[in-house]
Amino acid sequence: MRRSWFWLMGILVLVGGLAYGFAFRPGRGYAGQALRPEGRLGLYGYLRQTRPITPRVSVQDVTVTDDAVHATLCITLPTKEPWNPYATLTVDGQVIPNAEVRLLDAKDPDIMRRKTRCYVFLFPVKTARLQGTQATLRLEMLWLELGNGYWNDRVVAELHRRAQVFAPGLRFRVVHERGKYGGGAYLEFQALPQGMTPEQAVALLQQLSRDEIPVAWQTTLSLK
Amino acid sequence: MGTSLWRTVLLSLGIAVLFLVGVRGEASAATCYGASCNWKDPYGTSCWNDAYYAVIRYGPSGSYFYNGNKYSPGCVANWSHTQSYNGYAYMAAQTAGVYTYHGPRPYLYVWNNMWDGRSVVCTRGFKGSGYQTYQWVTPWGCA
Secondary structure (H helix, E strand, O other): OHHHHHHHHHHHHHHHHHHHHHHOOOOOOHHHHHOOOOOOOOOOOOOOOOOOEOOOEEEEEEEEEOOEEEEEEEEEOOOOOOOEEEEEEEEOOEEEEOOEEEEOOOOOOOHHHOOEEEEEEEEEOOOHHHOOOEEEEEEEEEEEEHHHHOOOHHHHHHHHHHHHHHOOOOEEEEEEEEOOOEEEEEEEEEEOOOOOOHHHHHHHHHHHOEEEEEEEEEEEEEOO | OHHHHHHHHHHHHHHHHHHHHHHHHHHHOOOOOHHHHOOOOOOOOHHHHHOEEEEEEEOOOOOOEEEEEEEEOOOOEEEEEEEEOOOOEEEEEEEOOOEEEEOOOOEOEEEEOOEEOOOOOEEEEEEEEEOOEEEEEOOOEEO
8 A cells, every 4th residue: 555655746746846946947928937926047037137148139130211221230138038129220320110010930930939139120220421421320128028918827827016116005906908909008096105196106016017228339330 | 467557557558548548639720721710719719828929010100009910820820900909989890802801980990800821911091089980090911
Protein backbone atom coordinates (compact mmCIF):
# COMPACT_ATOMS: atom_id res chain seq x y z
CA MET A 1 0.00 0.00 0.00
CA ARG A 2 2.88 2.32 0.89
CA ARG A 3 4.43 1.54 -2.52
CA SER A 4 1.14 2.55 -4.20
CA TRP A 5 1.17 5.89 -2.51
CA PHE A 6 4.80 6.35 -3.48
CA TRP A 7 3.94 5.78 -7.14
CA LEU A 8 0.83 7.93 -6.96
CA MET A 9 2.73 10.85 -5.46
CA GLY A 10 5.53 10.47 -8.01
CA ILE A 11 3.10 10.57 -10.90
CA LEU A 12 1.24 13.53 -9.48
CA VAL A 13 4.51 15.46 -9.09
CA LEU A 14 5.47 14.57 -12.66
CA VAL A 15 2.08 15.60 -14.02
CA GLY A 16 2.12 18.82 -12.02
CA GLY A 17 5.58 19.67 -13.33
CA LEU A 18 4.61 18.99 -16.92
CA ALA A 19 1.41 20.99 -16.62
CA TYR A 20 3.22 23.91 -15.03
CA GLY A 21 5.93 23.86 -17.67
CA PHE A 22 3.37 23.73 -20.43
CA ALA A 23 1.16 26.45 -19.02
CA PHE A 24 4.01 28.89 -18.49
CA ARG A 25 6.14 28.07 -21.48
CA PRO A 26 7.78 31.07 -23.23
CA GLY A 27 5.62 32.98 -25.67
CA ARG A 28 2.34 32.42 -23.89
CA GLY A 29 0.34 35.21 -22.33
CA TYR A 30 2.19 38.44 -22.90
CA ALA A 31 -0.43 40.25 -20.87
CA GLY A 32 0.38 38.23 -17.80
CA GLN A 33 4.08 38.79 -18.17
CA ALA A 34 3.54 42.51 -18.30
CA LEU A 35 2.00 42.39 -14.86
CA ARG A 36 5.03 41.19 -13.00
CA PRO A 37 5.83 43.95 -10.52
CA GLU A 38 9.58 43.51 -10.87
CA GLY A 39 11.33 42.03 -13.84
CA ARG A 40 14.77 40.62 -14.31
CA LEU A 41 15.90 44.02 -15.55
CA GLY A 42 13.79 45.99 -13.10
CA LEU A 43 11.68 47.37 -15.92
CA TYR A 44 8.22 46.61 -14.73
CA GLY A 45 7.81 49.17 -12.04
CA TYR A 46 5.18 51.87 -12.38
CA LEU A 47 7.86 54.52 -12.05
CA ARG A 48 9.61 55.45 -15.22
CA GLN A 49 13.11 54.10 -15.09
CA THR A 50 15.35 57.12 -14.77
CA ARG A 51 18.49 55.74 -16.40
CA PRO A 52 18.06 55.26 -20.14
CA ILE A 53 18.87 51.92 -21.66
CA THR A 54 20.95 51.49 -24.80
CA PRO A 55 19.44 48.62 -26.79
CA ARG A 56 21.10 47.22 -29.88
CA VAL A 57 19.67 49.14 -32.84
CA SER A 58 20.51 48.85 -36.51
CA VAL A 59 19.32 51.10 -39.30
CA GLN A 60 18.02 48.90 -42.11
CA ASP A 61 16.70 51.50 -44.48
CA VAL A 62 15.94 55.20 -44.85
CA THR A 63 13.60 56.36 -47.59
CA VAL A 64 12.90 60.01 -48.28
CA THR A 65 9.76 60.99 -50.17
CA ASP A 66 8.35 64.45 -50.87
CA ASP A 67 6.38 64.59 -47.67
CA ALA A 68 7.91 62.03 -45.32
CA VAL A 69 11.00 60.25 -44.09
CA HIS A 70 10.63 56.51 -43.51
CA ALA A 71 13.25 54.85 -41.33
CA THR A 72 13.46 51.12 -40.66
CA LEU A 73 15.14 50.18 -37.41
CA CYS A 74 15.74 46.73 -35.96
CA ILE A 75 15.72 46.93 -32.18
CA THR A 76 16.72 44.33 -29.63
CA LEU A 77 14.07 44.77 -26.96
CA PRO A 78 14.63 44.22 -23.23
CA THR A 79 12.08 41.39 -23.10
CA LYS A 80 9.85 39.51 -25.51
CA GLU A 81 6.79 41.48 -24.51
CA PRO A 82 5.05 43.67 -27.11
CA TRP A 83 7.05 46.83 -26.52
CA ASN A 84 6.28 49.79 -28.74
CA PRO A 85 9.12 52.11 -29.76
CA TYR A 86 8.76 55.86 -30.02
CA ALA A 87 11.18 57.93 -32.11
CA THR A 88 11.73 61.48 -33.26
CA LEU A 89 13.51 63.08 -36.19
CA THR A 90 15.18 66.44 -35.69
CA VAL A 91 15.64 68.48 -38.85
CA ASP A 92 16.67 72.13 -38.91
CA GLY A 93 16.00 72.34 -35.19
CA GLN A 94 12.46 71.05 -35.61
CA VAL A 95 11.59 67.90 -33.65
CA ILE A 96 9.16 65.68 -35.56
CA PRO A 97 7.58 62.81 -33.61
CA ASN A 98 6.83 59.58 -35.41
CA ALA A 99 3.34 59.64 -36.89
CA GLU A 100 3.28 55.93 -37.61
CA VAL A 101 5.13 52.94 -36.22
CA ARG A 102 4.70 49.73 -38.19
CA LEU A 103 5.98 46.38 -36.99
CA LEU A 104 7.58 44.50 -39.87
CA ASP A 105 6.48 40.90 -40.35
CA ALA A 106 3.71 41.64 -37.87
CA LYS A 107 1.78 38.55 -38.90
CA ASP A 108 4.69 36.17 -38.52
CA PRO A 109 3.41 33.80 -35.81
CA ASP A 110 6.85 33.81 -34.18
CA ILE A 111 7.35 37.56 -34.11
CA MET A 112 6.62 37.89 -30.39
CA ARG A 113 9.00 35.06 -29.61
CA ARG A 114 11.89 37.17 -30.90
CA LYS A 115 13.52 39.94 -28.92
CA THR A 116 14.82 41.67 -32.03
CA ARG A 117 12.02 43.20 -34.08
CA CYS A 118 12.08 45.67 -36.94
CA TYR A 119 9.86 48.73 -37.22
CA VAL A 120 9.21 51.30 -39.90
CA PHE A 121 8.86 54.81 -38.49
CA LEU A 122 7.16 57.50 -40.52
CA PHE A 123 8.04 61.15 -39.96
CA PRO A 124 5.86 63.63 -41.86
CA VAL A 125 8.07 66.40 -43.21
CA LYS A 126 8.26 68.34 -46.46
CA THR A 127 11.64 67.32 -47.74
CA ALA A 128 11.97 69.41 -50.91
CA ARG A 129 13.94 72.18 -49.21
CA LEU A 130 15.91 69.76 -47.04
CA GLN A 131 18.01 68.03 -49.72
CA GLY A 132 21.43 67.23 -48.29
CA THR A 133 20.44 68.34 -44.79
CA GLN A 134 21.60 66.33 -41.81
CA ALA A 135 18.86 64.98 -39.56
CA THR A 136 19.06 63.29 -36.19
CA LEU A 137 17.03 60.15 -35.73
CA ARG A 138 16.50 59.49 -32.05
CA LEU A 139 14.87 56.48 -30.45
CA GLU A 140 13.28 58.15 -27.44
CA MET A 141 11.65 55.36 -25.50
CA LEU A 142 9.99 51.98 -25.40
CA TRP A 143 6.53 51.73 -23.96
CA LEU A 144 4.33 48.88 -22.94
CA GLU A 145 0.69 48.85 -21.91
CA LEU A 146 -0.40 46.62 -19.07
CA GLY A 147 -2.62 43.86 -20.36
CA ASN A 148 -1.76 44.81 -23.93
CA GLY A 149 -3.95 47.87 -23.53
CA TYR A 150 -7.02 46.16 -22.10
CA TRP A 151 -7.87 46.69 -18.47
CA ASN A 152 -8.81 43.21 -17.35
CA ASP A 153 -9.05 42.08 -13.71
CA ARG A 154 -5.31 41.52 -13.46
CA VAL A 155 -4.54 44.97 -14.82
CA VAL A 156 -7.02 46.53 -12.41
CA ALA A 157 -5.42 44.70 -9.49
CA GLU A 158 -1.97 45.92 -10.56
CA LEU A 159 -3.26 49.47 -11.04
CA HIS A 160 -4.75 49.44 -7.55
CA ARG A 161 -1.35 48.34 -6.22
CA ARG A 162 0.48 51.05 -8.15
CA ALA A 163 -2.04 53.75 -7.30
CA GLN A 164 -1.63 53.24 -3.55
CA VAL A 165 1.74 55.00 -3.76
CA PHE A 166 0.31 58.17 -5.32
CA ALA A 167 -3.33 58.14 -4.27
CA PRO A 168 -3.93 55.95 -1.23
CA GLY A 169 -7.53 54.92 -0.93
CA LEU A 170 -8.33 55.23 -4.63
CA ARG A 171 -10.76 52.47 -5.54
CA PHE A 172 -12.29 51.92 -8.94
CA ARG A 173 -13.61 49.36 -11.34
CA VAL A 174 -13.48 49.21 -15.12
CA VAL A 175 -16.68 48.92 -17.10
CA HIS A 176 -16.48 47.46 -20.59
CA GLU A 177 -19.57 48.28 -22.61
CA ARG A 178 -20.26 46.38 -25.79
CA GLY A 179 -22.20 47.70 -28.74
CA LYS A 180 -23.19 46.40 -32.16
CA TYR A 181 -19.78 46.78 -33.82
CA GLY A 182 -17.44 47.05 -30.86
CA GLY A 183 -17.20 48.57 -27.43
CA GLY A 184 -15.52 50.95 -25.05
CA ALA A 185 -14.23 51.17 -21.50
CA TYR A 186 -14.66 53.69 -18.71
CA LEU A 187 -13.96 53.78 -14.98
CA GLU A 188 -16.36 53.82 -12.07
CA PHE A 189 -14.82 55.26 -8.92
CA GLN A 190 -15.79 53.73 -5.61
CA ALA A 191 -13.48 55.92 -3.52
CA LEU A 192 -11.36 58.94 -4.34
CA PRO A 193 -8.66 60.38 -2.10
CA GLN A 194 -9.57 63.75 -0.62
CA GLY A 195 -9.01 66.55 -3.12
CA MET A 196 -8.70 64.27 -6.14
CA THR A 197 -11.19 64.72 -8.95
CA PRO A 198 -12.35 61.85 -11.18
CA GLU A 199 -10.52 63.51 -14.10
CA GLN A 200 -7.27 63.56 -12.14
CA ALA A 201 -7.79 59.94 -11.14
CA VAL A 202 -8.35 58.94 -14.78
CA ALA A 203 -5.18 60.76 -15.83
CA LEU A 204 -3.16 59.13 -13.04
CA LEU A 205 -4.42 55.65 -13.86
CA GLN A 206 -3.71 56.15 -17.53
CA GLN A 207 -0.12 57.04 -16.66
CA LEU A 208 0.20 54.08 -14.32
CA SER A 209 -1.11 51.68 -16.94
CA ARG A 210 1.89 52.27 -19.12
CA ASP A 211 5.53 51.40 -18.55
CA GLU A 212 8.05 53.56 -20.32
CA ILE A 213 11.76 53.07 -20.62
CA PRO A 214 13.86 56.00 -21.85
CA VAL A 215 16.31 55.00 -24.55
CA ALA A 216 19.66 56.60 -25.31
CA TRP A 217 20.20 55.93 -29.01
CA GLN A 218 20.53 58.27 -31.95
CA THR A 219 22.09 58.45 -35.37
CA THR A 220 22.65 61.06 -38.02
CA LEU A 221 20.96 60.75 -41.40
CA SER A 222 21.67 62.63 -44.57
CA LEU A 223 18.44 63.48 -46.38
CA LYS A 224 19.18 62.94 -50.06
CA MET B 1 -1.40 -5.62 -3.40
CA GLY B 2 -0.23 -5.93 -7.01
CA THR B 3 -3.70 -5.27 -8.38
CA SER B 4 -4.09 -2.28 -6.12
CA LEU B 5 -0.79 -0.84 -7.31
CA TRP B 6 -1.66 -1.23 -10.98
CA ARG B 7 -5.11 0.22 -10.43
CA THR B 8 -3.53 3.25 -8.78
CA VAL B 9 -1.00 3.67 -11.59
CA LEU B 10 -3.62 3.38 -14.32
CA LEU B 11 -5.95 5.77 -12.54
CA SER B 12 -3.13 8.29 -12.12
CA LEU B 13 -2.13 8.00 -15.77
CA GLY B 14 -5.72 8.52 -16.81
CA ILE B 15 -5.96 11.66 -14.68
CA ALA B 16 -2.62 12.84 -16.06
CA VAL B 17 -3.76 12.42 -19.68
CA LEU B 18 -7.06 14.20 -19.01
CA PHE B 19 -5.27 17.03 -17.21
CA LEU B 20 -2.70 17.53 -19.97
CA VAL B 21 -5.35 17.43 -22.67
CA GLY B 22 -7.30 20.02 -20.71
CA VAL B 23 -4.31 22.31 -20.24
CA ARG B 24 -3.30 21.99 -23.89
CA GLY B 25 -6.85 22.65 -25.01
CA GLU B 26 -7.07 25.77 -22.91
CA ALA B 27 -3.69 27.03 -24.09
CA SER B 28 -4.13 26.52 -27.79
CA ALA B 29 -7.87 26.83 -28.47
CA ALA B 30 -8.51 30.10 -30.26
CA THR B 31 -11.97 31.63 -30.18
CA CYS B 32 -12.00 31.78 -33.97
CA TYR B 33 -9.59 31.75 -36.90
CA GLY B 34 -9.36 34.03 -39.92
CA ALA B 35 -12.71 34.57 -41.61
CA SER B 36 -14.61 32.87 -38.78
CA CYS B 37 -13.63 35.89 -36.64
CA ASN B 38 -15.47 38.30 -38.94
CA TRP B 39 -18.12 40.29 -37.08
CA LYS B 40 -17.02 38.87 -33.71
CA ASP B 41 -16.28 41.18 -30.80
CA PRO B 42 -12.75 40.48 -29.53
CA TYR B 43 -13.66 41.43 -25.96
CA GLY B 44 -13.44 38.46 -23.64
CA THR B 45 -11.98 36.15 -26.31
CA SER B 46 -8.59 34.49 -26.61
CA CYS B 47 -7.91 36.92 -29.49
CA TRP B 48 -8.07 39.82 -27.04
CA ASN B 49 -5.41 38.25 -24.84
CA ASP B 50 -2.60 37.66 -27.31
CA ALA B 51 -3.11 40.74 -29.53
CA TYR B 52 -0.47 43.38 -30.10
CA TYR B 53 -0.15 46.50 -32.22
CA ALA B 54 0.86 45.72 -35.78
CA VAL B 55 0.66 49.43 -36.62
CA ILE B 56 0.18 52.53 -34.50
CA ARG B 57 -1.01 55.78 -36.09
CA TYR B 58 -0.86 58.85 -33.89
CA GLY B 59 -3.41 61.63 -34.12
CA PRO B 60 -2.34 65.15 -35.09
CA SER B 61 -0.31 67.28 -32.70
CA GLY B 62 -2.34 68.19 -29.63
CA SER B 63 -4.96 65.48 -30.10
CA TYR B 64 -3.47 63.02 -27.59
CA PHE B 65 -4.74 59.83 -29.10
CA TYR B 66 -3.69 57.05 -31.37
CA ASN B 67 -5.21 54.24 -33.32
CA GLY B 68 -3.72 50.78 -33.15
CA ASN B 69 -4.22 48.11 -35.73
CA LYS B 70 -4.46 45.19 -33.35
CA TYR B 71 -3.49 41.75 -34.52
CA SER B 72 -4.09 38.46 -32.78
CA PRO B 73 -1.67 35.74 -33.94
CA GLY B 74 -3.79 33.04 -32.29
CA CYS B 75 -6.95 34.07 -34.11
CA VAL B 76 -5.29 35.55 -37.23
CA ALA B 77 -7.62 38.51 -36.97
CA ASN B 78 -7.25 42.30 -36.89
CA TRP B 79 -9.34 44.99 -35.34
CA SER B 80 -9.19 48.70 -34.65
CA HIS B 81 -8.36 50.10 -31.22
CA THR B 82 -8.49 53.83 -30.49
CA GLN B 83 -6.94 55.11 -27.29
CA SER B 84 -6.99 58.54 -25.70
CA TYR B 85 -4.09 59.37 -23.42
CA ASN B 86 -5.36 62.56 -21.83
CA GLY B 87 -8.55 61.36 -20.20
CA TYR B 88 -11.92 60.31 -21.56
CA ALA B 89 -13.03 61.26 -25.05
CA TYR B 90 -15.64 60.50 -27.64
CA MET B 91 -13.88 58.17 -30.05
CA ALA B 92 -14.45 55.81 -32.91
CA ALA B 93 -12.61 52.73 -34.17
CA GLN B 94 -12.90 51.97 -37.87
CA THR B 95 -11.88 49.10 -40.13
CA ALA B 96 -11.69 50.03 -43.80
CA GLY B 97 -14.66 48.82 -45.81
CA VAL B 98 -16.23 46.94 -42.96
CA TYR B 99 -17.44 48.75 -39.87
CA THR B 100 -17.00 51.66 -37.50
CA TYR B 101 -17.77 51.61 -33.82
CA HIS B 102 -18.77 55.04 -32.49
CA GLY B 103 -18.52 55.27 -28.72
CA PRO B 104 -21.86 56.64 -27.43
CA ARG B 105 -20.13 58.25 -24.44
CA PRO B 106 -16.60 59.33 -23.54
CA TYR B 107 -14.33 56.34 -23.03
CA LEU B 108 -10.74 55.51 -22.17
CA TYR B 109 -10.51 53.39 -25.28
CA VAL B 110 -12.77 51.91 -27.89
CA TRP B 111 -12.42 48.93 -30.18
CA ASN B 112 -14.39 47.39 -32.99
CA ASN B 113 -15.12 43.87 -34.16
CA MET B 114 -12.55 41.60 -35.76
CA TRP B 115 -11.77 40.98 -39.38
CA ASP B 116 -9.94 38.18 -41.17
CA GLY B 117 -6.23 38.80 -40.73
CA ARG B 118 -5.11 36.59 -43.61
CA SER B 119 -5.27 39.61 -45.89
CA VAL B 120 -4.26 43.23 -45.30
CA VAL B 121 -6.61 45.07 -42.94
CA CYS B 122 -6.56 48.86 -42.55
CA THR B 123 -7.77 50.70 -39.47
CA ARG B 124 -8.05 54.27 -38.27
CA GLY B 125 -9.39 56.18 -35.29
CA PHE B 126 -11.38 59.32 -34.52
CA LYS B 127 -11.55 61.57 -31.49
CA GLY B 128 -13.80 64.51 -30.72
CA SER B 129 -16.01 66.40 -28.35
CA GLY B 130 -19.33 64.65 -28.99
CA TYR B 131 -20.99 61.55 -30.32
CA GLN B 132 -19.91 61.22 -33.95
CA THR B 133 -18.55 64.77 -33.75
CA TYR B 134 -14.88 64.34 -34.33
CA GLN B 135 -12.14 66.94 -34.56
CA TRP B 136 -9.34 64.54 -35.32
CA VAL B 137 -8.75 61.45 -37.38
CA THR B 138 -5.64 59.33 -37.80
CA PRO B 139 -4.45 58.21 -41.22
CA TRP B 140 -5.06 54.57 -42.12
CA GLY B 141 -2.66 52.04 -40.69
CA CYS B 142 -2.56 48.79 -42.65
CA ALA B 143 -1.29 45.37 -41.63
